[in-house]
Structure formats: structure tokens, C-alpha cells
Amino acid sequence: METLAAVFRDIGAPLSIERITLEPPGPTEVLVRIAAAGLCRTDYHVMRGERRVAMRPMVLGHEASGVVEQAGGSVAGIRPGDHVVLTFIPACGRCHWCRRGLHHLCAEGYRITLGPQLDGTFRRRDGEGRNVGAFCMIGAFAERAVVDQASVVVIDKDIPFDLASLVACGVPAGVGAARQRARVQAGDRVLVVGCGGDGMNVVQGARLCGAAMIIAADIVPAKLEWAREFGATHGVAAQGDDLTRAVLELTNGIGVDHAFVCIDPPSTLLPAFRAAAKGGNVVITALTPDTVADIRIPPLELFVTQKAVMAAVYGFASPRIQVPELLALYRKGDLRLRELITRTYRLDQINQGYSDLDAGRNIRGVVVFDN
Numbered sequence: 001m002e003t004l005a006a007v008f009r010d011i012g013a014p015l016s017i018e019r020i021t022l023e024p025p026g027p028t029e030v031l032v033r034i035a036a037a038g039l040c041r042t043d044y045h046v047m048r049g050e051r052r053v054a055m056r057p058m059v060l061g062h063e064a065s066g067v068v069e070q071a072g073g074s075v076a077g078i079r080p081g082d083h084v085v086l087t088f089i090p091a092c093g094r095c096h097w098c099r100r101g102l103h104h105l106c107a108e109g110y111r112i113t114l115g116p117q118l119d120g121t122f123r124r125r126d127g128e129g130r131n132v133g134a135f136c137m138i139g140a141f142a143e144r145a146v147v148d149q150a151s152v153v154v155i156d157k158d159i160p161f162d163l164a165s166l167v168a169c170g171v172p173a174g175v176g177a178a179r180q181r182a183r184v185q186a187g188d189r190v191l192v193v194g195c196g197g198d199g200m201n202v203v204q205g206a207r208l209c210g211a212a213m214i215i216a217a218d219i220v221p222a223k224l225e226w227a228r229e230f231g232a233t234h235g236v237a238a239q240g241d242d243l244t245r246a247v248l249e250l251t252n253g254i255g256v257d258h259a260f261v262c263i264d265p266p267s268t269l270l271p272a273f274r275a276a277a278k279g280g281n282v283v284i285t286a287l288t289p290d291t292v293a294d295i296r297i298p299p300l301e302l303f304v305t306q307k308a309v310m311a312a313v314y315g316f317a318s319p320r321i322q323v324p325e326l327l328a329l330y331r332k333g334d335l336r337l338r339e340l341i342t343r344t345y346r347l348d349q350i351n352q353g354y355s356d357l358d359a360g361r362n363i364r365g366v367v368v369f370d371n
């Protein structure tokens with residue numbers, strides 16, 4: 001069949017909106033009609049060549065929800081008509097980590113930048129017959145996608161698709177970083193640097209954990225206002241040494257128990273590290289571009305302050321466990337999802353969506369399909 005897709009062809013260029021050919025699902029795959037796809041910064045890093053992928057052309061998009069239209073013969077537990085969230089790291093179910101329920105560390109995760117399906121073959125072709133890859137083995141910036149069952153979580157049908165798409169990446173990334181990685185405790189003091197899709201959800205996660213002080217830091221003043229609605233108690237519009245100084249002032253010179261780096265790790269890590277209290281945690285949730293070879297923390301400072309520097313992808317927890325749990329929290333009214341969506345776009349407006357992201361206009365922009 002044919003499907004409209006936003007295709008990554010050239011570094012630094014807008015995504016190309018074109019009709020591509022989509023082949024039927026293989027034995028372990030499903031055909032999904034995409035309903036909503038979030039505009040995450042990771043795809044933007046790919047478009048700018050800061051996160052290298054192994055091939056072009058490639059359909060980007062990895063934060064999505066939709067409806068299963070067709071399932072291969074060996075697919076178990078997923079039927080046509082099911083509403084699903086697609087996960088940007090597969091869960092092969094067989095590797096060392098999957099057997100322990102740590103699907104966010106799946107051994108097949110390295111494949112997400114390669115282009116082919118999980119089985120190494122292609123399902124997409126462009127107008128000239130060339131193979132087209134799928135970012136994260138999903139390629140959600142398209143009306144339809146063929147994905148392996150390892151990338152699918154079935155959800156309840158009462159959850160609106162636009163909200164469901166958010167629990168595919170940004171919400172678990174942020175909430176999980178606070179809950180599962182840093183293990184924020186009631187009464188803790190938290191700093192969140194960068195209040196976009198990830199950071200705003202770290203704020204929510206820290207609130208859910210009972211943090212007493214949540215300092216939001218962003219250079220876009222509007223985001224500090226929004227962060228208060230998600231639970232931030234303080235806002236700091238500063239970066240670099242000024243950021244560190246402001247946080248130390250707010251914490252009587254002690255620093256925060258947990259500092260989260262949710263944007264631009266090369267430049268924000270050291271100020272966040274220095275804003276953390278001795279013995280505290282520093283958690284990186286944002287992607288560091290391939291073009292950055294190292295990030296600087298003076299080793300003696302690390303040693304004497306006894307801080308822990310760590311990273312969290314997918315909130316350091318299995319999306320298979322987190323997706324239903326986060327949707328349950330939403331249903332109870334404990335998790336804000338609707339408020340995360342600043343603006344929606346049609347697929348042919350996706351490049352506008354990414355310039356809005358770059359300009360700091362959105363918490364999350366979402367492509368909504370009406371096909």
C-alpha cells in the first residue's frame with residue numbers, strides 16, 4: 001500500500017513529505033494506522049546530524065499511538081482493532097535484560113538508528129524503489145507504519161490518541177527519571193534544567209514523589225510559568241554559573257538532592273552538577289549529540305563531593321510496565337497529559353512544528369492524523 005510520510009533525506013533540510021510504498025507486515029509484525037505522533041527533540045537532533053543514523057532516506061518519528069489494522073501470523077496478544085502505543089526501544093523478550101524485565105536496556109536497542117526492521121529487512125520504499133528506513137524501527141511520522149510486535153504495547157480504548165502518544169517517550173522519560181532513576185523521596189529538593197517535553201515530566205515525577213522543592217530552570221520565561229502548573233515551586237531563568245549560584249542561594253548554599261539535565265548536556269551538565277548537594281544525584285535525560293566527544297566534570301570535584309552522575313533513557317524502566325501505569329495515573333487525575341500539548345499539527349505542517357520546538361514555543365507539539 002501507499003502511505004504519506006515525513007522522510008529524512010538530507011542533514012539540515014526540512015523533512016520531505018512524500019508518498020512511499022509500505023509492504024504488508026511479516027510474521028511477527030503489525031500494520032498500525034498512526035493516530036498521533038509527538039514531536040520529540042531526538043528526531044530534531046537526527047535532522048540536524050547531531051544524532052547519526054546509519055542510512056537515508058528514513059522515516060522519522062518515535063513517539064506514537066495508533067490502531068492495529070493487520071497482524072502477522074506469529075503475532076501474540078495483539079489483534080486488529082487494538083489501540084496501541086509504540087515503544088522506541090523494542091522488547092525482544094529473550095535477551096539478558098528483557099528476561100529481567102529491564103526492556104529499556106534490551107540488547108536489540110542498538111538497532112534503533114540503523115533503518116531496517118527488527119529482522120534486518122525493509123518494509124518501505126520510495127518513489128524510485130529505494131529502501132527507506134524507519135527511525136527506532138517505528139517511523140511514526142507517517143499515516144501508517146509496519147512495526148515488530150516487540151515495539152507495541154496495547155492500551156485501553158478510552159484513552160485519547162494524542163494523550164496516549166505522549167506516554168511513548170516524553171512522559172516515561174521524565175517521570176521515570178525522577179521515580180526510577182533518581183528515586184526522589186518525599187521532602188527532597190530537585191532541580192530540573194530545561195522544561196520541554198522531558199523536563200516538564202521530571203517536574204511532574206518529582207511532584208508525584210513528594211519533593212518539597214522543585215526548581216525549574218529554563219531560559220524561556222514562559223516555560224517557567226508552565227512548570228509551576230506541573231508542580232514547580234521555584235523558577236530560575238539563568239544558565240551557566242548564574243544558574244548554579246541561583247540554586248545555591250535558594251538552598252542555603254547546600255544544593256539540591258537531585259539535579260536533572262533535560263536539555264543540552266554539554267553546556268548544562270557542569271552547572272547542574274555544581275548545583276547538586278554533596279552526595280546528591282545528577283541525572284541526564286537529554287540526548288548528547290554525537291558531535292560532542294566528552295563532557296567535563298573535574299574528577300577531583302566528583303570524588304570529594306561524592307555525587308552520582310547517571311543517565312536515564314525511557315525513565316530507566318520498562319515501557320511495558322510504565323505505559324499502563326502512567327495511563328492509570330492519568331485516569332486517577334495524578335498525571336497531567338492534556339496540558340503537555342501546546343499545539344497540534346497536520347503531517348504536512350511537521351517542519352513548522354520543529355521550528356516551533358526549536359524556538360521554545362512548545363512543551364510538546366503533536367502531529368494528529370485524521371486518516
Ligand SMILES: [Zn+2]
Nearest residue numbers: 040042063169
Ligand atoms: Zn523521544
Ligand SMILES: [Zn+2]
Nearest residue numbers: 092095098106
Ligand atoms: Zn531484549
